[in-house]
Amino acid sequence: MILEDLYRLLRAGHVQAQGIVDTLTQPLVVLDQVFCVTNANNAFIDAFKVDRDDILGRSLFSLGNGEWDIADLRTLMAEIIPKTAAVVGYEVTHNFQTIGKRTFLVDARRLVHPDNNSTSILVVFEDVTESNRERAESDIILAETRHRMKNLFSVIRALAMQTQTEGYTAKEYRDAFLGRIDLALRAQEIAPGEASADLSALLDAAVTATGGNRIHIEAGPSTTLPSSKVLPVSMMFHELTTNALKYGALSVPEGRVRLSWRIEESDGLTMLVCEWREEHGPTVRPPVHRGYGTELITATAKHLGGSAEQRFDARGLIANIKLPV
Known part of the structure; x- marks a missing residue:
């Protein structure tokens, strides 16, 4: 070669x-x-x-x-x-x-x-720049999902513990419990994560799904609630709706409810004042004992820094809920 x-x-x-x-x-x-x-x-x-x-x-x-x-x-x-x-x-x-x-x-x-x-x-x-970025994003999403699931399970557990059992049948307990879970999920949809919620949308989701078109919401001034108040406020008005269906105006075909709100200044604080007024229902008599619903509404309003008053007028229940905004 x-x-x-x-x-x-x-x-x-x-x-x-x-x-x-x-x-x-x-x-x-x-x-x-x-x-x-x-x-x-x-x-x-x-x-x-x-x-x-x-x-x-x-x-x-x-x-x-x-x-x-x-x-x-x-x-x-x-x-x-x-x-x-x-x-x-x-x-x-x-x-x-x-x-x-x-x-x-x-x-x-x-x-x-x-x-x-x-x-x-x-x-x-x-x-591996993009794959590392995608992995980091997936880790963040997974951590956030776990955090939200943990919070949701805590809410469900609290609902189960707070739903009254004495004098209830298994079916009544189940229906009450599932109704509150459904409300909690709707509240999460209105204000996911740390978002705030429009009061009008919140009240509509809290009461019309249960009470239907017999609850007339009279729009007040534009008001936004922080995420921390979304579920408690929803629970209060859901409880009023449930009680109205069982014992109040919504328990009869001709019964109606008017729901309105306004903003007031009191002692240097800006207060949201919501009024729940039942009409054309059965004659109302003051209860002998404070029920679970009344306790929940009163305690929740106090926890949020406000107050709740229920007047058992013979023509229909009137509830005033005041919350700082």
Whole structure:
């Protein structure tokens, strides 16, 4: 074999090897013993927005006017590589001038030659910036979901503990409990997370699903409630609606309820005043004992810093609920 034939074989082998390297989709560079770039594939050129002629023969750490002088990358090359034949998945994050902040998993290994005397290092970069971002977003969503589920279960447990059992049949308890759970879910839809809620929408969701069109809501001034008050306020008016269906105006076909609100100033505080007025129902008599509904409404209003008063007028129940806004 003459020298020209040997040269052609070597050149063909080089071209073939270069072709294989360029077909790889992950950015790849080959470094010599002093970490100078001896080869780079097209994926590396495209990923890092560099020119091949500008990087061949130069130290990896001097590329991009020195922006490749990355402490983690130097540690990988100078300390880890000499101690082991390969490193897989070494994470490097850096803010590049041309492509911005990116995170790469770096695989580095010595090139294996038959004489086992290779000093070249093959370095592959896997861009995991987007996958890391998506994973972080998924973790945030999962944590928020767990937090909300925990809160929801706490609400359901509280509803179960507060729903009256004495004198109730199993069916009555079930219906009352499920009604309150349904209300809690509707309140979550009105004000998800930390959002506030429009009072008009809140009252509509709290009473019309149960009382239907026989509850007339007379719109008052535009009022917004913080998320912390959405469920308690919903519970109070749901309780008034339930009692009206059982014992009050809504227990007869001709019965009606008027619900209105206004804003008042009292002792330097801005108060929301809601009035619940039942009409055309059966004759009302004051109860002998304060029932669960009355206790819930009174205690909830007090907890929110306000008050609740119920007047058992013979023509129909009148309830006034005052809350600071």
